[in-house]
Amino acid sequence: MGSAKTEIFNQQQNEIASLAKVLAHPARVAILQYLFKTNACVCGDIVDEIGLAQATISQHLKELKQVGLIKGNVEGTSVCYCIHPENWKKMKSLLHEFLDLDLAQNSCCS
Amino acid sequence: MGSAKTEIFNQQQNEIASLAKVLAHPARVAILQYLFKTNACVCGDIVDEIGLAQATISQHLKELKQVGLIKGNVEGTSVCYCIHPENWKKMKSLLHEFLDLDLAQNSCCS
DNA sequence: TATATTAATCGTACTTTTACGATTAATAAG
DNA sequence: CTTATTAATCGTAAAAGTACGATTAATATA
DSSP states (O other), rough: SSSSSSSGSSSHHHHHHHHHTTSSHHHHHHHHHHHHHHOOSSSSSHHHHSSSSHHHHHHHHHHHHTTSSSSEEEEEEEEEEEOHHHHHHHHHHHHHHHHHHOOSOOOOOO | OOSOOOGOOOOHHHHHHHHHTHHHHHHHHHHHHHHHHHHHHTHHHHHHHHSSSSHHHHHHHHHHHHHTSSSEETTTTTTEEEOOOHHHHHHHHHHHHHOOOOOOOOOOOO
């Protein structure tokens, strides 16, 4: 039905999925990398850096902001974006916890 | 248009997005966690463990198999699944590389 | 005040994802 | 050979995601 049955999963599973979902588009990955690279906050340069329409970038920025990975400051007519350090760290630890699950020494599927 | 403009992004960005996309559903997160937990490979138990229809689970398993995170062995009338250790490690290092980008000591957005 | 600039939002078209019942294919058991 | 079991695939409905032009809102400048 196009929408996941989140009720049947626990909070951690849904959180991991939500965070992964926001990383599941190359444009958003590129935006985050660009924000890390420029360090100083950036606004509409993102539109120039990435080759997508202004409306599309704005939409992606909204999603990144909604999960809390970035924050934006209004500066005159433009808006300055940057990584949200605390929330980035939270995401990191949540994903690390999942990614670092122990691999079985022997798997039955050879 | 529903499909991402992958041409305008580099390979790393597209790979990160692809891997994130497969983790972007709680059912697939739950399946992976269950495979880690059971260690020994599992087949249709996954359908019982998670409360989704057999066809839906089969679809999710297909996606996990397509990105290489799991593999399946036919055993009689049932199929045994497990984590693909090498590919899991590859995904881990790719995502770690991205997640561990350095945070700026001072961000201009206060 | 009028005009320019910047970014968010609206409306829309199209694609992909999610979910499930029904069917099919393959193997095991009688 | 027939029947049961298991899982993949098909078909389909509904929801969500992607992208962009056009519009709107807010601020800066002349």
